[in-house]
Amino acid sequence: MLVAEILKTKGDAVFTISPDETLAGAASQLVERQVGALIVCENDRVAGVLSERDVVRALAREGAAALGQPVRDHMTAEVVFAEPGEGVSALMGRMTDRRIRHLPVMKDERLCGVISIGDVVKCQIEDATREAESLKNYIVAG
Template identity: 60%
Template sequence: MLVSQILKSKGDLVFTAVPSETLGAVCALLHSRRVGAMVVLENDAVAGIVSERDIVRGVAELGAGALSQPVANFMTREVQFASPGETVDALLSRMTDRRIRHLPVVEGTRLLGIVSIGDLVKSKISEVEAEADNLKAYING
């Protein structure tokens, strides 16, 4: 299965922040939107990504004062991207190797969506279940 197929089923909604937004405001948005990461955009270009891990790291290092600082101080700047034509297996491997849970999907410089490791696992499970059902139907004739 391709990333583009996942985006068709889950949608292309990406929650974003700007680098000057406070870490506390981003925390509130992550909580209210029930997501684990937000893409940070600057002038419509991806400047970084901020995840729950980035927030925990910031608060662990600086205490509650981190929440009043700009998200730019805590975001991951070296963003790993996915392209719409990549396979679920390729992304699962990359995410596992790099210990990341979210990949913005881009084509050129255009942000198309975001996939999480949960999206990929859900897709893989559906694929395996469909294959098992087809095999059972074949065996049962």
Template identity: 55%
Template sequence: MTVAAILTNKGPEVVSARPDQTLEAAAKLMTERRIGSVLVREGDEVVGILSERDIVRAIAAKGAAALGMPVSSAMTREVVFGHPSDTVDRVLGLMTERRIRHLPVKDGGRLIGLVSIGDVVKKRIEDVEQEAEGLRAFVHGAG
């Protein structure tokens, strides 16, 4: 029921882009990897996050020329981080409140993974299904 449990199943891989890469290169990377965002890093430091929405906004503002612009021109600079001990419900609330779909996770200042809204919803559904199965077993055992 925590982010740590999600990352245990999902794994620690985080796909990244550099601030100087073009939006086109980042979009191709996201398409190839079938993901909706990339962390923007300079070395080990996270300097932003770029989502599909950020790319769409840039294209809406600048047209096709936006694809030649650097990732740094469209990325979100204020990155919100989660912690492995965060509950699924807390993360869902945070994502809803901040209107974000991707949450990088740090432990002790070290990046350890990234969870998406899809990962969190999937875990929540699994938890509810397990609880329902437990209740069914209890009811059938009590009868």
């Protein structure tokens, strides 16, 4: 399955945040929107990704004072992207190798979605279930 197909099913909503927002504001948005990461954008450009992990690491390092600091100080600035034409297996490998859980999707230099590790796993489970069902039907048909 391709990234574009996943986005058709799950939608292309992307929750963004300014790099100047505080970590406390970002944490509130993560909870309010029920997501694991926000895409950090500055002037229509992806500047980073802020995940729940980034928030926890900031708190572990700096305590409650981190909550008043800007997102830019704690975001992951080296962003790994996906493209709509990529397959799920390529994404799984990239996410596993780099230990990341969210990939912003870019098309023609425009942010058009986000794929999470949960989306990838769900897709692989659906594919495996479909294949097992097909094999079962083939065997039963004789």
